[in-house]
Amino acid sequence: MRGGMGSQVTEIFNKSGIFTPGESKHEAKELAREGGAATWADMGRELGIYSYNTAETYKDVWHQFGDYAKFEMGLKDIEKTTENHVKAYLESRIAQGIAYSTYQKEAAALGKLENALNMYSARFNRGNDYNFRPAIRECGTEARNELEKSDPHRAYRDPEKLIASISNENHKIAASVQYEGGARIHEASLIKNEQLGGFGPDKITGECVGQIRIEGKGGKERTLAVSTETYRNIEKVIERDGEYRIDKNDYRHSLREAAEKVGQEYNGSHGLRWSYAQERMEEAQENGRTYEQALVEVSHEMGHERADITEHYLR
Secondary structure, three states: OOOOHHHHHHHHHHHOOOEOOOOOHHHHHHHHHHOOOOOHHHHHHHOOEOOHHHHHHHHHHHHHHHHHHHHHHOOOOHHHOOHHHHHHHHHHHHHOOOOHHHHHHHHHHHHHHHHHHHHHHHHOOOOOOOOOHHHHHHHHHHHHHHOOOOOOOOOOOOHHHHHHOOOOHHHHHHHHHHHHHOOOHHHHOEEOHHHEEEEEEOOOOOOEEEEEEEEOHHHOEEEEEEOHHHHHHHHHHHHHHOOEEOOHHHHHHHHHHHHHHHOOOOOOOOHHHHHHHHHHHHHHHHOOOOHHHHHHHHHHHHOOOOHHHHHHOOO
C-alpha cells in the first residue's frame, strides 16, 4: 500500500468495512453465535467496531502501532504487518510499564486491526491472511504478571538484597543478568554457549565484565555486560546442562517470594531493568558522561532505539 503510515491506517479503517456505526453490536454477536462462534476469541474475529468513541480510541492505537512498526522495525506497508510486529509493539508497551487497563485496550485494538486487515484483503482480493491472536495471547500472559500496578515507578528499593534472597540458584542468575545487564526477561531466560563472549572491559567503568551476546527485538544484536561471578555461574550451568534455561513463570514466583521475604514491593521481573537503568545512568555520569551522552549509551545497552523510552525508567 502506498502513502505514509498515517494515511494507510486511515485507508484500512475507512475501506475495510470494520466500522459500522448504524448496526447493533448485540445483533452482530447473535449472528456470530449462529455462525458457530463458541468463545470470546471466536466472537472477536467476527465483530467490527460499532461506536464512534471506540472507533477513535482504536484508531489512535493503530496510528501509534503503525508509527512504532515503521520507525522501530522498518515496516512501510501496513498490509505487510505480521504477528512479530504486533508482538514487538506489545512487548515495548509492557516494558514501558503502562497500566494493565491501557494494555488491555491496546491489545483489543490490535485484535480489531487484524479483523480490519482481513476484511480489507477479502474486499479488494489481496490474498492476505492475518492472525495476531497468538502474539496477543502470549503477551497477555506477560502483561498480567508484569503490569499489576498502574504506578510506573517500579525500580526495586534494594535489588542486591532481593537477589540474594532468591533460593533457586538458576533464578538468582536470571535476576543478576537483568539487574547487572539490563536484560528483558526473555533475554535472561535462555542463554547458549555460543552467546558467551568471554571477558572484557566495561564500556563505561573500564572494569572487567562478562559479555553475553543476545538478539533483541527485531533481530537487533547487542551485548550484555554482567559481573564476572554471574558470567562464571552461567558457564557452569551450560557446561553441566548444555544450555542455561529457566521457566519464566517459575522465575517470577521466586522473585515474588524473595520480595516478600525481604519486605520489598514486588515489581515483577521488569523492576530489575528499572533498577539497572537508574543506577547505570548515575554510573555513566559519574564517569564523565553528560546526561545526554549517558542516556544514549544506556538506551543502546537496554535495546531501546529511542531515548525517551529509557527516560521513562528514570522518573
